[in-house]
Amino acid sequence: MAAQIFSAIFVIIAGVGGCVAYFWGANRLVDIIFPSRGVAGAAAIDNLRRQGLIRPWLFVGPAMIILTIYLIYPVVETLRLSFLDRGGADFVGFANYEWALGDREFRSSILNNIIWLAVVPAACTFLGLIIAVLTDKIWWGTIAKSLIFLPLAISFVGASVIWKFIYEYRGAGQTQIGLLNAIIQYFGGQPQVWISLPFWNNFFLMIILIWIQTGFAMVILSSALRGIPEETLEAAVIDGANPFQIFWKIMVPQIWGTIAVVWTTITILVLKVFDIVLTMTNGQWNSQVLANLMFDWMFRGGGDFGRGATIAIIIMIAVIPIMVWNIRQANKETGGH
Amino acid sequence: MAVSTGKSFASRFGVHIAVLIFVAIWTVPTLGILVSSLRDKDQIIASGWWNSFASSTQTEAGRLPPASAQVEKDGKFVLEGNIFGDDPARDISAFGVKSAAPTQYPAGTTADLGDGETLQLNADGSFVMTSTQPFEGERGQRVYYASSAPPKFTTDNYDTVLFSEGIGRSFMNSLTVTIPATVIPILIAAFAAYALAWMRFPGRALLIAVIIGLLVVPLQMSLIPLLKLYNGVGSFFGVPSKTYLGIWLAHTGFGLPFAIYLLRSYIAGLPREIMESARIDGASDFEIFVKIVLPLSFPVLASFAIFQFLWVWNDLLVAMVFLGTEGDQIVLTAKLNALLGSRGGDWEILTTSAFITIVVPLIVFFSLQRYFVRGLLAGSVKGG
Numbered sequence: 001m002a003a004q005i006f007s008a009i010f011v012i013i014a015g016v017g018g019c020v021a022y023f024w025g026a027n028r029l030v031d032i033i034f035p036s037r038g039v040a041g042a043a044a045i046d047n048l049r050r051q052g053l054i055r056p057w058l059f060v061g062p063a064m065i066i067l068t069i070y071l072i073y074p075v076v077e078t079l080r081l082s083f084l085d086r087g088g089a090d091f092v093g094f095a096n097y098e099w100a101l102g103d104r105e106f107r108s109s110i111l112n113n114i115i116w117l118a119v120v121p122a123a124c125t126f127l128g129l130i131i132a133v134l135t136d137k138i139w140w141g142t143i144a145k146s147l148i149f150l151p152l153a154i155s156f157v158g159a160s161v162i163w164k165f166i167y168e169y170r171g172a173g174q175t176q177i178g179l180l181n182a183i184i185q186y187f188g189g190q191p192q193v194w195i196s197l198p199f200w201n202n203f204f205l206m207i208i209l210i211w212i213q214t215g216f217a218m219v220i221l222s223s224a225l226r227g228i229p230e231e232t233l234e235a236a237v238i239d240g241a242n243p244f245q246i247f248w249k250i251m252v253p254q255i256w257g258t259i260a261v262v263w264t265t266i267t268i269l270v271l272k273v274f275d276i277v278l279t280m281t282n283g284q285w286n287s288q289v290l291a292n293l294m295f296d297w298m299f300r301g302g303g304d305f306g307r308g309a310t311i312a313i314i315i316m317i318a319v320i321p322i323m324v325w326n327i328r329q330a331n332k333e334t335g336g337h
Numbered sequence: 338m339a340v341s342t343g344k345s346f347a348s349r350f351g352v353h354i355a356v357l358i359f360v361a362i363w364t365v366p367t368l369g370i371l372v373s374s375l376r377d378k379d380q381i382i383a384s385g386w387w388n389s390f391a392s393s394t395q396t397e398a399g400r401l402p403p404a405s406a407q408v409e410k411d412g413k414f415v416l417e418g419n420i421f422g423d424d425p426a427r428d429i430s431a432f433g434v435k436s437a438a439p440t441q442y443p444a445g446t447t448a449d450l451g452d453g454e455t456l457q458l459n460a461d462g463s464f465v466m467t468s469t470q471p472f473e474g475e476r477g478q479r480v481y482y483a484s485s486a487p488p489k490f491t492t493d494n495y496d497t498v499l500f501s502e503g504i505g506r507s508f509m510n511s512l513t514v515t516i517p518a519t520v521i522p523i524l525i526a527a528f529a530a531y532a533l534a535w536m537r538f539p540g541r542a543l544l545i546a547v548i549i550g551l552l553v554v555p556l557q558m559s560l561i562p563l564l565k566l567y568n569g570v571g572s573f574f575g576v577p578s579k580t581y582l583g584i585w586l587a588h589t590g591f592g593l594p595f596a597i598y599l600l601r602s603y604i605a606g607l608p609r610e611i612m613e614s615a616r617i618d619g620a621s622d623f624e625i626f627v628k629i630v631l632p633l634s635f636p637v638l639a640s641f642a643i644f645q646f647l648w649v650w651n652d653l654l655v656a657m658v659f660l661g662t663e664g665d666q667i668v669l670t671a672k673l674n675a676l677l678g679s680r681g682g683d684w685e686i687l688t689t690s691a692f693i694t695i696v697v698p699l700i701v702f703f704s705l706q707r708y709f710v711r712g713l714l715a716g717s718v719k720g721g
Contacts, residue, residue: 147360151363
């Protein structure tokens with residue numbers, strides 16, 4: 001263990017030192033090769049121009065290399081692999097895609113993903129908005145927000161254990177140690193095995209993600225609500241609007257853009273939801289989703305890279321509209337330069 | 338007027354109650370594992386954690402002495418003693434002789450077991466069993482009883498989990514993975530962000546667009562090619578393919594788009610006059626970056642560091658693909674996932690392990706919440 005700590009410290013020093021040495025050294029090298037001081041005017045200007053051509057690439061170079069290896073090349077390669085067989089040797093055309101369309105588990109994953117997409121972003125945004133409005137009105141709102149925000153720091157695996165304990169099931173009549181079944185039994189209901197209830201188990205998994213992400217929606221929306229000019233709210237009050245009218249007709253329309261950002265961010269997260277399903281059910285009892293199915297095929301029976309890549313591509317296709325929208329928004333903001 | 342004050346009081350009271358309910362729903366689940374991790378492991382399964390401050394009642398089984406211990410008294414055969422033997426006495430509330438009905442008779446009553454046999458078990462554990470026939474056999478009568486034990490809190494679970502279940506080791510592994518994977522991207526991203534914000538070069542707009550596009554590329558797209566690449570590099574150089582270096586670089590790669598995006602939008606917003614006056618004074622881009630931009634960017638660097646730290650610490654997918662699902666080097670999340678499989682019903686192990694995995698993020702989160710929120714607000718298109 002001491003060796004491990006030592007090597008970790010060594011890596012931090014070597015990594016940071018290496019980065020600093022690269023940036024400083026490369027920068028120095030440009031100054032030496034194309035000196036701008038101590039040479040004649042025309043040559044100095046010439047060298048300055050050359051420096052200006054090279055230096056930006058020295059700065060963005062390492063980032064570009066890493067992005068190419070870890071994100072750009074894999075995207076292209078995954079697309080290629082989706083047309084190859086399990087070992088990645090033979091071209092099989094659209095066979096993997098045809099397999100996916102016909103596969104029962106894949107179809108059930110798509111269906112479940114659609115339910116997740118319909119429920120989780122909406123629930124998080126709605127709850128987040130309500131909590132943001134309510135906590136704004138009370139003196140201990142900041143503390144309340146901190147506590148609701150807290151699950152965002154918890155890992156999905158940790159959250160799964162927390163909720164698995166809530167859903168824990170013991171036979172009817174026994175002492176329930178899971179909070180949910182204890183409450184149900186207290187009111188005279190039948191305890192249930194929540195995570196294997198067909199269809200509804202999906203919702204019990206979704207609750208975990210909603211529990212984690214509502215804090216995110218709340219924080220973003222809360223800061224957007226603060227940006228609403230005080231006068232519009234006061235004018236509405238003077239005109240005799242009730243709190244519900246103020247909420248729906250004044251507040252919500254003004255923060256529509258922020259709601260869209262929160263919604264899409266959570267949508268992307270939902271498309272990639274993996275940890276919760278893996279740890280709670282591992283896709284059993286019809287709770288499979290695409291990201292977990294993809295992971296499963298990466299290793300199932302020694303791994304089928306063709307099918308795994310195909311599922312990844314399908315997740316990617318779902319993300320592309322959001323990606324295009326993001327790039328357009330960003331271009332608008334920077335004025336297109 | 339009185340009506341309207343009453344109404345506003347009621348509605349304000351309603352707001353307090355509503356927020357209180359939300360706060361309860363969002364904190365009680367976490368509280369549950371914290372409390373459970375500190376309870377005695379027999380009590381965890383005997384009563385719900387919300388009852389952990391009350392005496393818990395658990396059903397246990399014991400065996401009376403064999404036939405050889407019987408004495409004959411008044412024409413009856415009698416077995417006497419205490420069910421707890423030399424163990425400390427507990428309070429028995431009820432007992433029974435069938436596993437289907439372990440609490441059939443209240444403590445202190447005499448149960449008629451049929452065939453002329455009776456059994457009396459008292460609250461303190463003393464028992465008298467009588468029979469009209471001599472007792473036979475090597476094994477004594479099996480007795481079930483409900484006993485209540487006072488609440489018991491202990492840190493034993495933490496000892497067990499940290500030192501015998503391997504969570505301590507995984508904790509170190511998580512730190513080993515997380516710290517370099519947080520520090521390395523910062524410098525690389527900061528230089529790139531400065532160039533993209535303040536230097537003019539062809540292709541800059543395209544690069545920015547690519548980075549914004551990469552923000553939302555699902556991690557799943559990268560896994561298979563990188564797994565193949567790592568295996569290829571590993572077998573080519575004859576080195577293991579699952580190494581810390583591999584996962585550091587992977588997390589650096591996956592974190593870079595967000596890092597560059599976040600830092601660029603902050604650095605681009607720094608006042609132009611400062612840069613220009615420095616340039617007129619003869620400062621090079623490198624000097625401007627190191628002496629002006631870096632110090633001014635401290636808040637956003639802190640935001641990103643917290644983000645990346647939490648993301649890497651909490652990540653399961655990248656860790657499972659690039660470090661594996663078992664062995665000495667796996668991180669906390671992967672270890673917890675493995676324990677869910679192997680120790681599925683042992684809640685004292687699971688709750689304690691879960692609490693250890695979330696304690697570091699909670700500390701980071703509470704001490705640096707300001708920077709975390711700022712990062713969230715600045716970069717809420719983050720895809721990961």
